[in-house]
Amino acid sequence: MSKRSWTSCANSNSVERTAVLLLAYGAPERVADVPAYLHHVTHGRPLPASVVAEVSRRYAQIGGGSPLRQWTERQAEALGRELGLPVYVGMRHWEPFVRDTLSRMRDDGVERVVALCLAPQYSQLSVEAYFRAMQEGMAELGYQPMVHYVRSYSEHPLLIEAFAERLARLLPAEMVLFTAHSLPIAMLDPSDPYPSEVLATARRVAERLQLPQWEFAYQSQGMSGGEWLGPTVEECIDRYALAGIRRLVIQPIGFVSDHVEILYDVDIQFRTYAAQRGIHLERAESLNCSPKFIQCLANLVRTTLAD
Numbered sequence: 001m002s003k004r005s006w007t008s009c010a011n012s013n014s015v016e017r018t019a020v021l022l023l024a025y026g027a028p029e030r031v032a033d034v035p036a037y038l039h040h041v042t043h044g045r046p047l048p049a050s051v052v053a054e055v056s057r058r059y060a061q062i063g064g065g066s067p068l069r070q071w072t073e074r075q076a077e078a079l080g081r082e083l084g085l086p087v088y089v090g091m092r093h094w095e096p097f098v099r100d101t102l103s104r105m106r107d108d109g110v111e112r113v114v115a116l117c118l119a120p121q122y123s124q125l126s127v128e129a130y131f132r133a134m135q136e137g138m139a140e141l142g143y144q145p146m147v148h149y150v151r152s153y154s155e156h157p158l159l160i161e162a163f164a165e166r167l168a169r170l171l172p173a174e175m176v177l178f179t180a181h182s183l184p185i186a187m188l189d190p191s192d193p194y195p196s197e198v199l200a201t202a203r204r205v206a207e208r209l210q211l212p213q214w215e216f217a218y219q220s221q222g223m224s225g226g227e228w229l230g231p232t233v234e235e236c237i238d239r240y241a242l243a244g245i246r247r248l249v250i251q252p253i254g255f256v257s258d259h260v261e262i263l264y265d266v267d268i269q270f271r272t273y274a275a276q277r278g279i280h281l282e283r284a285e286s287l288n289c290s291p292k293f294i295q296c297l298a299n300l301v302r303t304t305l306a307d
Helices: 031-041 049-061 068-083 098-107 127-141 157-168 194-209 233-243 265-275 291-306
Strands: 018-024 087-091 112-117 146-150 175-181 214-219 247-252 280-283
Touching: 018 068, 018 098, 018 127, 018 291, 031 049, 068 087, 068 291, 087 098, 098 127, 112 127, 112 291, 127 146, 146 291, 157 194, 157 247, 157 291, 175 194, 175 233, 194 214, 214 233, 214 265, 233 247, 233 265, 247 265, 265 280
Parallel strands: 018 087, 018 112, 112 146, 175 214, 175 247, 247 280
Antiparallel strands: none
16 A cells, blocks of 8 residues: 555545555466465356466466566555555455455545546446445445445546557557457346447547557457457457568557466467467557556546545
8 A cells, every 4th residue: 555644525624534446356476376366256166177277377477476466556656656645455356355455444544435446448347346346345344435436437538648658669560459358248238338448448549649550359258168259369360461461569458557468368379379370469568557547547536536
């Protein structure tokens, strides 16, 4: 958590103890933690040993664990400095778990919370699930702060600028492919805005940089089978190879930090797949602690508190 300070509530003589809670998915920091992590993700449903082995192999390939927690805590520290407010981190599926962080916030006397999910595009299967985890944790703890939920910031100007800054370093390119995490179609409500929001983020970045050639695809489809949102990155790469494209730049716009879906899926799996088809693949740097991205988060918090 960033250095603590408190803010005075407008039109009040009392000091309202306000803080930010950054919510993220969570990921194992050691290969040895992968089985316990997957157990939590599946709510205890057993997975085939082959799946556990494959996930473990992927984490081993990226250095033995995910840097997600490190990056999220650095983002929290940077945001705390920008706002002058305490910023906490809570994860859905790994330490620090949302419930444990809420317990600390309760003990610290936090009375007003801005809940901000580190996923810019809203879905009932992602962002809303983070908020449900938060609500369940508060109910278990008997903790009742005033909570403001930031549900989406898919087209926030500072988010678009942050992505554009990262991508501009790799331009010009024959083709830019924006990506976001796929979702299982059977579980996705027809009214869910996620498909339109991820495409809107990509379009805004493309417009900002006046890209002549760009497309959008979904990545990291699950191992559970069934139909997932597409097209897939591999389908696009196959088409580019047939079209004679030899340099491809990928920018994941559904993620804001390095983790396994970036460091393995893009940097290893897609890069190898592209090379086998004669395509040189490069990836735009993740936002991580991009100053523009931290300013985006700060703006979201300030605007939310002012409403």
